[in-house]
Amino acid sequence: MFPVKAYAALTPTSALVPFDFERRDLKEHDILLDIQYSGVCHSDLHQARDEWGGSIYPMVPGHEIVGRIAEVGKHVKKFKVGDTAGVGVMVDSCRVCKPCTDLTEQYCVEGMTGTYNGLERDKVTKAQGGYSTRIVTDERYVYNISDKLYLPGVAPLLCAGITTYSPLRYANVKPGDKVAVAGLGGLGHMAVKFAVSLGAEVTMLSTSKAKEADAKKLGAHHFVLSTDQAQMKKQESQFNVVVDCVSGNHDYAPYLKLLAVNGKLLVVGLPSEEPKLDPFQLVTNRRSIIGSMIGGSKETQEMLDYCAEKNIVADVEVIPMQYINEAYERMLKSDVKYRFVIDMASLK
Amino acid sequence: MFPVKAYAALTPTSALVPFDFERRDLKEHDILLDIQYSGVCHSDLHQARDEWGGSIYPMVPGHEIVGRIAEVGKHVKKFKVGDTAGVGVMVDSCRVCKPCTDLTEQYCVEGMTGTYNGLERDKVTKAQGGYSTRIVTDERYVYNISDKLYLPGVAPLLCAGITTYSPLRYANVKPGDKVAVAGLGGLGHMAVKFAVSLGAEVTMLSTSKAKEADAKKLGAHHFVLSTDQAQMKKQESQFNVVVDCVSGNHDYAPYLKLLAVNGKLLVVGLPSEEPKLDPFQLVTNRRSIIGSMIGGSKETQEMLDYCAEKNIVADVEVIPMQYINEAYERMLKSDVKYRFVIDMASLK
Numbered sequence: 174m175f176p177v178k179a180y181a182a183l184t185p186t187s188a189l190v191p192f193d194f195e196r197r198d199l200k201e202h203d204i205l206l207d208i209q210y211s212g213v214c215h216s217d218l219h220q221a222r223d224e225w226g227g228s229i230y231p232m233v234p235g236h237e238i239v240g241r242i243a244e245v246g247k248h249v250k251k252f253k254v255g256d257t258a259g260v261g262v263m264v265d266s267c268r269v270c271k272p273c274t275d276l277t278e279q280y281c282v283e284g285m286t287g288t289y290n291g292l293e294r295d296k297v298t299k300a301q302g303g304y305s306t307r308i309v310t311d312e313r314y315v316y317n318i319s320d321k322l323y324l325p326g327v328a329p330l331l332c333a334g335i336t337t338y339s340p341l342r343y344a345n346v347k348p349g350d351k352v353a354v355a356g357l358g359g360l361g362h363m364a365v366k367f368a369v370s371l372g373a374e375v376t377m378l379s380t381s382k383a384k385e386a387d388a389k390k391l392g393a394h395h396f397v398l399s400t401d402q403a404q405m406k407k408q409e410s411q412f413n414v415v416v417d418c419v420s421g422n423h424d425y426a427p428y429l430k431l432l433a434v435n436g437k438l439l440v441v442g443l444p445s446e447e448p449k450l451d452p453f454q455l456v457t458n459r460r461s462i463i464g465s466m467i468g469g470s471k472e473t474q475e476m477l478d479y480c481a482e483k484n485i486v487a488d489v490e491v492i493p494m495q496y497i498n499e500a501y502e503r504m505l506k507s508d509v510k511y512r513f514v515i516d517m518a519s520l521k
Numbered sequence: 522m523f524p525v526k527a528y529a530a531l532t533p534t535s536a537l538v539p540f541d542f543e544r545r546d547l548k549e550h551d552i553l554l555d556i557q558y559s560g561v562c563h564s565d566l567h568q569a570r571d572e573w574g575g576s577i578y579p580m581v582p583g584h585e586i587v588g589r590i591a592e593v594g595k596h597v598k599k600f601k602v603g604d605t606a607g608v609g610v611m612v613d614s615c616r617v618c619k620p621c622t623d624l625t626e627q628y629c630v631e632g633m634t635g636t637y638n639g640l641e642r643d644k645v646t647k648a649q650g651g652y653s654t655r656i657v658t659d660e661r662y663v664y665n666i667s668d669k670l671y672l673p674g675v676a677p678l679l680c681a682g683i684t685t686y687s688p689l690r691y692a693n694v695k696p697g698d699k700v701a702v703a704g705l706g707g708l709g710h711m712a713v714k715f716a717v718s719l720g721a722e723v724t725m726l727s728t729s730k731a732k733e734a735d736a737k738k739l740g741a742h743h744f745v746l747s748t749d750q751a752q753m754k755k756q757e758s759q760f761n762v763v764v765d766c767v768s769g770n771h772d773y774a775p776y777l778k779l780l781a782v783n784g785k786l787l788v789v790g791l792p793s794e795e796p797k798l799d800p801f802q803l804v805t806n807r808r809s810i811i812g813s814m815i816g817g818s819k820e821t822q823e824m825l826d827y828c829a830e831k832n833i834v835a836d837v838e839v840i841p842m843q844y845i846n847e848a849y850e851r852m853l854k855s856d857v858k859y860r861f862v863i864d865m866a867s868l869k
Contacts, residue, residue, distance in 0.1 A: 272782050280782045280806050282758065343807065410630065425798070434620050434628045440800055447797040450773070452788055455812030458628050459691065462810045464803030 179305035181231040185223035201248040211303035212237025212328035213513035235303025236288035261331035276471035319481035326486025337364040340439040340465035348372025356418035362511040429454040493519035527653035529579040533571035553592040559651035560585025560676035561861035583651025584636040609679035624819035667829035674834025685712040688787040688813035696720025704766035710859040777802040841867035
């Protein structure tokens, strides 16, 4: 067993506090990762505070994990000690259903095993996440990371990155396409970077004029103030793709209207109230709404390789572990550009 | 000018009554069609009664039109006198925008010209529909019809047929796919026939057990009572495609849940209240909701040729023009298998 230092939520209403526990011994296909950086995803906060229900305590959040391989099980093929590697939102799945054999394990028929806030497939061991010094994971759910990339900026690729990369690929975004991105946060800023890198003409949609300069710094070619009816009207039927990264409650109609013939609204933001959908807006221009959830093992590796090739990482603010409760408060106010990443050296 | 006998709605609340008017002289690319059969679509009733707003009276409904070419303009290429031909939901469009040049004129940027209840593109002439003895239409929006097919059954192909054929093709339904069809009416019965003809394994979803025998007669392989929670639960994540032909108010959630990874909910039924959409159901299995509206000139001809090859027509009840008001009442009670078609000889 490997002793681990971590930060955990002990109840839905208490602050995160230091927490020690043990990781399992390595099985034949497991690796031990010394965690160097762990991204802070909004869903960490949702789950730490039991906002989606069913949370299990004590909970060590974190599913944007990068570090160095410290040990390998005897049948591990992909990694050797010293490699830089990452763990994302899932650490296991049934491995035998069609989605699993297609390497889209995020849609596993039995349900994937989340990196934290659940049980591993033995139904006994608590899965605990990346706000910790070490993690033990089957190599199938661990990814190679190029040493060329700025490592703190790689961590958020494991969730925010793949969550936006996967639907842009599924929608076949290509050079010359017009792509709008709604919501400039952790997901939105990655969506802008990926869409630009794929050759699209990218427009940032935001309710705040103050975001225009930031959006352009990220590579967006245009900015539209989404609260300005006249500006939005001009954009109707202009886009091949709109990426909806807004997690606040909102209707789909204003985004649907922007879509040209065969246009696609990619939904990755998850509002808590169910948005209404005007079917007349949907049949106009043969529009689609497509949901998407992270990515499978194959596509996650592909995304990381693509980022290495294109030198894409997330924009991050590196923090010590001890700052996590302040970071949560600032995240709630969208006061971060665009992701907090914990330097785990602060716990060692 | 060509004198025409017809039936028209004069106000939103009065019954349809006999109505005489004149069609325009033939322009160079126009044809004159002697109408033999005209299908009765639910949207005829919606518009005759101004249920969607903006109706123009007197209104001659009807956009499922078949007959024989009686005269041709001097530059007409596709038709000669005596040919069997059809006119559908649109009779013109701008012809220069991208959707028009792509032959998806139903998504014309300026808006297509409907066959009735609107003005032609001269913004003066009232467009009047198929509950009439003759129609004058530009040949671009007129289709060749094989003489092999039962002509009254062809009329509904021009709306109900293309409305279901087009999204099934767009979703690339192929042999072995599992397709569910919700709603067994004019649209639903065509969706079943097309999905079966494309080689799919077809399940009828209905709130009425009484429809099981009918669905199987149409070729459906399975039947699921959609009000039975246990039956619906068993079908979760099983389908590649669900075709939603339900025009009554309903939620999308029960249909979304049926979709497997990459599954598509094809929306062609248009409820008057906006359905809610659970984004968690959408991101699960990377599901899509896709709207679709009739089909363009190229695909409409393709669909009619496909029907000739596969011997597909709608199941119809042929009625005289004078029966139209009773037919509307029966249509409101879904008391028709599955489309009324007016024999226009009854007006001559």
